[in-house]
Amino acid sequence: MSALSRRRILFGGAAVGAGALLTACTSNEPETNAQVNTNTGTSANPNAAAGQKVIIGFSAPAADHGWIAAITTNAKAQAAVYPDVEFRAVESGTDAAAQRAAIATLIAQKPTVIVMLPADGKELDSTGLEAMKAGIPVINLDRAFPSRAAYRLQIKGDNYGMGLAAGHYIGEQLKAKGVTNPIIGEIPGIDSLELTQERTQGFNTALAEYGFKVANRRPAEFTADSGQAAATALLQALPKMDALWNHDDDQGIGVLAAIKQTNRSEFFMVGGAGSKLAIDAITKDDSVLKATVTYSPSMASSAISLARLIGQGKGMSDLVELQVPQEITLASETITKDNAAKYAKLGF
Template identity: 60%
Template sequence: MEKRVGRRGFLVSGAVVGAGALVTACTSNEPAAAPSSAAPQATTAGTDNDQPGEKVVIGFSAPAADHGWIAAIAKNAEAQAKQYSDVEFKPVEPTNDINQQISAVESLIQAKVNALVILPNDGEQLNQVARRATDAGIPVINLDRVFPDKLSYRTWIGGDNYGMGVAAGHFIGDRLKQAGVSNPVILEIQGIATLPLTQDRSKGFADALKTYGFSVTAQQDAKFTVESGTQVASNLLQAHKKIDAIWNHDDDQGIGVLAAIKEAGRDEFFMVGGAGSANAMRDIQADSGVLKATVTYSPTMASSAIKLARLIAQGKGMSDLVEQQVPQSITLASETITKDNAAQYLPLGFES
C-alpha cells in the first residue's frame, strides 16, 4: 500500500464536540438523517447556521475506498451534504493514483465550485493543484493529510496522531502500573513506518509510556492492511513468548492482528487498537478477548469538513466562537473507548 493513510478523531476545540451524536456549534434544529445499518454516518443538527442560505456547490475528492476508514470518509461527507437544501455535493471519482486525483481536482476547479474538500492521497504531491484552486478563489478545506503550503488551503481539519499515541500509552501504562507489572513487554504494531503520521503516533506512545517508566520492547509496521496485520502479529508472537501489552495503530489492520492472536491461542496480554471501528467497539463491549480499548481517529471528520466548507463558502463563522471566521486549523481529539463508553461511541464507528 502507498502513502494513503491518515486516520480518525473527534472535533473538539471551541467549535465542535464529538460524543454520542457529534453535536456541533454551527448547525440547526433539523433532525439528522437516520444512519444505515451497515455503517452509520455521523450527521449533525444544532443552531441557526444550518438554516437554508445561499446555494453553494462543494467539490469533494478522496482516495479510493480500499479499507473501512476511507469508505466511511466518503459516506460521511455525502451524508452530511444531504442535510442541506442549499448544498450541491459534487464528488469526483475516488482514486489512489496521484495523477488521476490531480486531474479530478482540476476538473472541479474548472467547474468553478464554491468550495473544495480534499483528502489527498499525498499532501505534498497534491499541494500545487490545491494551490491552483485557492489562487482561483476557491477555498480548500484540507482534510486529514495536510498540504505543506498553507497558501494551498483555507482550513485544515484532521486527527491528532500524536494524541492517539499519548492516549494509547496512558491506557497501557496506567493498567500495567495498577497491576504492579515491572519491566513489561510492550509491543507496537504501526501502520506505515515512513509516514509522518505514524511517526507522530509512535512518538506520542513513547512519551506517554516514559511517564510510567516504561518503553516499547519491539516495534514493527503492518502497512494498514489485514494481511500484513496477520503476518506481523504472527512474527511478533513467535519472537516474544511473554507479552504484557500491544498497541496496534489501526483497527482495519487489527482484524488481521486479532486473527493471528486467536490462531496462536495467546491471551496473557491485553491490546489497544486505533481508529475506533465499529467491530473493534463491539469486541471491546463483549470483553471476551484481548482487545480492551481503542483510541479514536474518526471518519466523522469528513462530515465536519463539509459543514466547514459550507460555512466558508457562505461567508459564515462558527456560532459558538467570538471570531467572525472559521478557524484556519482544527485538530481533533483522540478519545479512549473502553467497555464503559463503547455504547456511546458505537454510532460513530465505521465497519472495517
C-alpha cells in the same frame, strides 16, 4: 470426434453453470454506518437554517482501506442532510497525479468550496494553491498541505496524539496492575509513512513517562492478512507479553485472529482508529482488545458542515469569531468498555 465434442459440451456446460453461480455470489450489501451531524433543528442551531446555495466539490483518493471508504461515505451523507448543499464528488484515482487531474476538472466547474483529502499533502500542495488562486476556498482534510496559502481550513486527525493516548492508557493500566518491568509489543501500519512514525513517536513518549519501552515492533500494511502475519511473528518473539498496541483496527482483524489462533490471552491490547468492529468487541469484552484510540473519519462530516458555513460566510455558533477558524485538529479519544456505548455511532 463425437467423444471430443461431448467432452466440450460437458466442460462448456460446467463452465457456464459455474459462471452463473459465481455471478450470483458477488451480491454484497454490507451495512454502512455513516457518521452524520444531525443537529439541524433551526431553533437550537441557527446555522442550520437553509441559506444561500453552496456547491461543494469533493475529492478523496480511491479507497483501498475502510477508513478512506468511510471518509467518502460520511462526506456524502453529511451533504445530503443540508437542503442548500449540492455535493459534487470527483473520481480521484489512487495517486497524486490522478488526483491533480481530477481537481483541475473540479476547479473548472467553479464550485463554491472544495473539500479535499489529498493522496499526499506535499504533492498536492500546488493544486491547493491553484484552487485558492481561482477564488475557491479549499478545505484540506487530514493530510496537511505544507503551504499556509493552499487552504482556507485545515481539519485533521492527530497521529502523535493517538500514540500518546495509547501509551497513556497502557501506562496507566500497567501501573494500576503494579507491573514494574512490562513487556510491550507494537504493531504499526506501513512503516515508511509519516503518520506511522508520528504515532510511534507519541507512543514512545507516553510510555517513557512511566519508564516503559516497547520490547518488539513488527509493522504490518493496514491489511488484515499483513496484520495476522505481523502479530504471529510478534507473539512468537514475545512468549510472554503484558500489553500490545496495534495502530489500526482494520489490520487489527488479522491481529486478533492471530492471537486467537495462538491461544494467547495473558496481555491486553489497544487498537487504533475506532472501527465499528473494534467498538463492538470492546463492548462485548470477550477478547484481549480492551480499548481503542480514535482517529475518526467523522472529520469528513465535520469538513462538509464547515465547508457549508464557509460558503455562506457564517462562523461557528459557539465561537465569538464571525468566520470559521483556519485549523482544527481533532483530539484522539480513548474508547473503553465504560464509554463504548457513547461512541458506537461513531464507529465506521
